[in-house]
Amino acid sequence: MTFDEIKDILTARFGNDVVVGEERGGLQPALLIAPDSIVDVCRELRDNPKTYFDFLSSLSGIDYGVDSGRFGVVYHLASMPYRLQLTLKISIEHDGNADELPSFKSVSSVYRTADWHEREAYDLLGIYFEGHPDLRRILLPDDWEGYPLRKDYKTAEYYKGIKID
Amino acid sequence: MITVNSKYEEALQRYNEKIASASVEDMVLNVGPQHPSTHGVLRLELITDGEIVKEVIPHLGYLHRCFEKHAESLTYQQTIPFTDRMDYLASMNNSHVWVMGVERMLGIDKDIPKRVEYIRVLVCELNRIASHLIAIGTYGIDIGAFTPFLWCFRDREHIMGLLEWASGSRMLYNYIWIGGLYYDLPVGFEERCREFIEYFKPKMVELNQLLTENQVFIDRTANVGILPMDLAINYGCSGPMLRGSGLKWDLRRIDNYSAYPELDFDVPVGKGEMGTVGDCWDRYKVRVDEIAESVKIVEQCLDRLQKELKRTPDFDPRAKLPRKITPKAQDYYMRGEGSKGELGFYFIADGKSEVPFRAKSRGPSFNNLSVLPEIAKGVMIADLIAIIGSIDFVLGEVDR
16 A cells, blocks of 8 residues: 555545645655544544554644744554554644634544643644543643743743742 | 633633542542652542542643753754653663664665664663563562562663663663764673673573562452553554553564664564453563563674674774754654654754754653553552553653
8 A cells, every 4th residue: 555545545535625735755755634624534544444544653733833824733643454654744824823722623533542642732832622522731730821832932931930940 | 822712721620620529429539749659750640439440530741841842952963862861761762763763864874884783772672671670670569579679670780780881871871873873882791791691581580480470460460451452552552562462563573673674583462371461461471571582682683793793993883973964854753662662753854954843752651651541440449550560651751
């Protein structure tokens, strides 16, 4: 099963609107997916007998920088029966300053791995995941202000009145 | 920037209400963060009904140092000491995966001298043995067996001494560098290492007689904390945790990186010898068997390092070190088998600077721990301790 065959499976199943692009520049090609259909795509890739991407290796939230004004999530899937790896990417435009956090659909109903990974992305990058069962901060305290992995994050000087050196 | 939107607070409110109502109906019990059986600073909030655990809520982050933030502000080479501090019981494995990822992005992974590759595998496997010895020893002490703990630490100390001799540090080595090594192995290392292996083999037999086949230990661990294979995969468990559930999945064999394709070793899996496949005893046994496999790898590495890849006066492990580490613009996910499972680094390089634009680490312990609330539902509190020990997580890697 090659990268193109996987792309064909997705196009045949969902039509042309779901795979919005691809990246072949680096060592690992990636499929760009329409953000709204990520859950369906993951479920299809997991359950399709030709792919069986049953293992979510990693889920990374990404702030593409202030200049580009984009936020994204990258999914690294692995298929244990076929020993394949696949990268999926979704991203939306968001300037980071608005009151609304950038929001994506949660894939934790497909991969339970995503539960904690999405909490981590919410915690460190301020990405909201719709439909997540328990989206609390995971690594930082519940009352932490700001999202440290954002590119425009300013290091806090005080935490609860205590000066941070 | 303070985000004012009630939907971001919903989950926190739900959690607070759950704890408030549970303190009326049931009892809320905190295990940790300062409890020895949590193996570090992990806090587990238990909702208990008498002796039965109704729910486990893990609280992480007591050891959080934001590795990813550091990695975004330091060069690839400077981040290696920070990877050491993730899984500090198997630092060599962490830096090995990090270094391999950068080398592949630079396209120099095929140019690494064979001797360097074999030294890397040698130190990684020694470190894996040390890490599994801690897992076994502390697991014994969780269950109430004190002696195996002392025996394991005694033998581990020999490995720490060996690695200190090579790198100058006991636990946090900074030994594997991009394109090479810090130094060649010290003169006499191979011979001393072989002595250790000869000393160590009978010790493992003794340890098995003392702990693995101990009826009290079996009663405490067999049929406890059963993790079915499908659940393990769905939760992203890897390493001994996944292999304990019966799946032969070892990235050293799947991805065939470094010198592993040339080495002969088996991948032990849980067979349910004492109870059910995927119980605590199986996970423990997989680690014991993996030590034996690692010993085999170490011996093969020593054979090659003393024969065809013998040290020569002009061999320089830093010869292939790149002057400037600036990968071209790309992103790359590198995964490798750490001592706890699939360790992954996701790099985004912008092609201009020596600093990664984004470096995400996927710690095996983080994912292995996430399955705990699922398998600890409805067990006794004493069994919960047995389950925690069998997961073998390191908080430095959970919290990063």
